[in-house]
Amino acid sequence: MKKQKGLALIKSDGEIEQAESQIVELSKRIEFYLTEYSVELLASKMNKGEFVVPSYQREYTWEQDRKSRFIESLILGLPIPFLFFWEMPDGRLEIVDGSQRLRSIEEFVLGDLRLGELQSLTALSGFKFSDLPESRQRKINNRSIRGIVLNEHADEQARFDMFERINTGSKIANMAEVRRGALAGPFMDLIIELSVLPKFVALAPVSKKDLNEREHEELVARFFAYSDGLEGYKDRPSEFIFNYVKKMNVEAANDPALAARYRTRFQEAIDFIEQVFPYGFRRALKGKATPRARFEAIAVGSRLALDERPDLTNEDIDDVTPWLTSDDFTTVTGSDGANAIARLRERTGFVRNRLLGE
Structure with missing residues (x-):
């Protein structure tokens, strides 16, 4: 039975037990591990198809300016949001969140992405990765981005919940x-x-x-x-x-x-x-x-x-x-x-x- 104490309601033992049971049950769906990848490895895995862009992810929609701003942040060493993956039964990783960033990295490091007008590194505007000296290429390739991987036991609802919470406030x-x-x-x-x-x-x-x-x-x-x-x-x-x-x-x-x-x-x-x-x-x-x-x-x-x-x-x-x-x-x-x-x-x-x- 609930008792009133001031303006607050004291939860009954049954309500507390039900809440705890729900936490335990839902937590079973969320099993994950942390990982860290170099930019070079991220580009390589994207290129080899080891990172899978699922059908529900939107097309590669980042415009030139946004790709350039992201690469500029990467070169400057600014914090990059975590990547989120789901470990597929065959060992490949399905991208739950981060496909636009990963595709931009692949296009810059292994493709022909030419940077647009940059806001801070203005002298790099118009550069491609291959235009950079090898020393700078190595430094960029050595930068790392952290990731969270849901293991293969995570069900569809767990992946859905994670995507929704990552994108809180998005449409x-x-x-x-x-x-x-x-x-x-x-x-x-x-x-x-x-x-x-x-x-x-x-x-x-x-x-x-x-x-x-x-x-x-x-x-x-x-x-x-x-x-x-x-x-x-x-x-x-x-x-x-x-x-x-x-x-x-x-x-x-x-x-x-x-x-x-x-x-x-x-x-x-x-x-x-x-x-x-x-x-x-x-x-x-x-x-x-x-x-x-x-x-x-x-x-x-x-x-x-x-x-x-x-x-x-x-x-x-x-x-x-x-x-x-x-x-x-x-x-x-x-x-x-x-x-x-x-x-x-x-x-x-x-x-x-x-x-x-x-």
């Missing part, structure tokens, strides 16, 4: 990249297939950056996960969607007809949204972005309405513009506490109820 699209690689399977294949449907892409425009980070896959995954029910949702969308896709991969493998059913669910909703919502998921006719909370409200709310009334069409619905531009809709799709389950249900229920006239 959750990165999680779409992780799911693509860590959760390969028939349901993930369906998500990828639907994410490039021309009609969907037209209704849900995203920036070039978000497109490269697979934002459309993230939106499709959210549509299925949230419209399929929120059992087990604990205000952590990345973990919830990861577990949902993992479960659906298994179900789709055991039921060959499942993919067709879910494809139809998605396409019906998109066709309906195209007919009913004048701007699709955009805020305005010429909008170039798809806010996630707005997408969830419209996409999931529409699917819930169609589940209730499969024969629902635009002819049964009054103009949605008045409530779509109302303060109430703006409030329920606001960013404040957007991932809380109550807010998620509120915004999807808002659209469902308006479409059904309730």
Whole structure:
């Protein structure tokens, strides 16, 4: 029983035991060791394919200036963030975080990367590695970068958790990249297939950056996960969607007809949204972005309405513009506490109820 002491609550023995048990259980998934590599060895291992860039990692997107700034930091001996790897069963290391840095090192040391305009080492602007005297090449090659390696017993969720925590504050699209690689399977294949449907892409425009980070896959995954029910949702969308896709991969493998059913669910909703919502998921006719909370409200709310009334069409619905531009809709799709389950249900229920006239 909890006892009040001042303003604090004293935890019961049962609560303390449950917390300790959870720490022990989750800690079992995290087994790692520290390592340190010279720049020369890092470049060599990248070149030989001993470091594996997984499919969920984005393309080599660093622009020339960013590569040059990183190499400048390396030459100056400034601290370089840890590299994170997962030890694959065959002994190679999958890059969990650091692929852009590693590819820049390989391109500079073994390739033809020519440094751009540098901020500190201005005299090195325009240099390639081969332009440097051998003494400086050796000094650069001898510099080391530390790494953390999750061993092969770490499961998919452990790798996912590590990537998420490393990238705290980054866009959750990165999680779409992780799911693509860590959760390969028939349901993930369906998500990828639907994410490039021309009609969907037209209704849900995203920036070039978000497109490269697979934002459309993230939106499709959210549509299925949230419209399929929120059992087990604990205000952590990345973990919830990861577990949902993992479960659906298994179900789709055991039921060959499942993919067709879910494809139809998605396409019906998109066709309906195209007919009913004048701007699709955009805020305005010429909008170039798809806010996630707005997408969830419209996409999931529409699917819930169609589940209730499969024969629902635009002819049964009054103009949605008045409530779509109302303060109430703006409030329920606001960013404040957007991932809380109550807010998620509120915004999807808002659209469902308006479409059904309730």
